[in-house]
Amino acid sequence: MSSTTENYLKKIFAASESSDKELVGLGELAQALSVTPGTVTTMMKSLSEAGLVDYRPRAGVALTARGRREALNVVRRHRLIELFLVEVLELDWADVHEEAEVLEHAISDRLLNRIDEILGYPASDPHGDPIPDSRGRLPGPVGxxxxxxxxxxxxxxxxxxxxxxxxxxxxxxxxxxxxxxxxxxxxxxxxxxxxxxxxxxxxxxxxxxxxxxxxxxxxxxxxx
Ligand SMILES: [Zn+2]
Known part of the structure; x- marks a missing residue:
């Protein structure tokens, strides 16, 4: 899966998590990704063909079960990498997000699972964001x-x-x-x-x- 696709899935996931609406608007997505609405529309058509999103023209978009699994996988990689950078490489918690944005697309499953093991299967990243487990289960919001x-x-x-x-x-x-x-x-x-x-x-x-x-x-x- 390309890093562009992964970033789209991640953004749709984040937008749907932070609202109780069923569909995410394409305008909102374009703004979050700093691209034109036309670019988002083209991308939604191709993600829909790949079975990753449910795209309803003019209404918005939602992740399919498969799309959600893929999105959670990227979120898992991002958050585990952030924690690894803070705990093991001792980077400042303010600096790790940018690094994780890049590494999340490059790391292999084998390396990721090893990081998970070394860190003792942690439940949350340095910012307190919950880390989905290897089966894609994400604990609900706390507090x-x-x-x-x-x-x-x-x-x-x-x-x-x-x-x-x-x-x-x-x-x-x-x-x-x-x-x-x-x-x-x-x-x-x-x-x-x-x-x-x-x-x-x-x-x-x-x-x-x-x-x-x-x-x-x-x-x-x-x-x-
Ligand atoms: Zn982050």
Whole structure:
């Protein structure tokens, strides 16, 4: 399968995961892939002929069962590679996404399974994104976004969504807002559009925009 095909499947998968609509719009896809709508239409016709997508002209597109399996396989490679680069090669978590975007298309199954084994069959990547297992099973979303939690509460960060921008990840690391960390959500300030959190005893105001990208599990509602 070509890397272009793999990237299309991955984007359709990501778009359908982040919405509850049945079909992904072609305009949305064109924007996500930075290509023209015409290019997407041509590609959808050929992916449809290959049995990877269900393409309904003017309505949108969905992955077929086979397309979803292939997409999950790319997602699995991407996330395992990211974890390998952080855990074994000790790269910064802000730098691994770009590398994984390239390597995910090149790595053999044998090498990937060895990485999986060396890492002890991990459940999530450095950003907390779940890793599909070798049979293509993906655990459902965990927790809720920090923006949706009622303050005050003690929460544990489990996942960073939309981690493509390395500057955002640099900020989170510096602020101590990384998966696995327990923080206190002190209060929410609707007027300012911020939430006040406390990580390592240090209070910090975080915008709701950032809070929406952090998935957390509530450890304990109320104050400590
Ligand atoms: Zn990534």
């Amino acid at each position: 809720t976004t920090l923006a949706d939690v009622t303050a005050p509460a003690t929460v544990r960060i489990v996942r960073v969504e939309h981690h493509e921008e390395s500057g955002f990840l640099d900020f989170l690391k510096e602020a101590g807002l990384v998966p696995g960390t327990q923080i206190t959500l002190v209060e929410r300030n609707r007027a300012a559009g911020t939430v006040l959190v406390e990580a390592d005893e240090t209070p910090r105001a975080v915008s709701l925009q950032v809070a929406r990208k952090l998935r957390v599990e509530v450890v304990k509602p109320g104050r400590k």
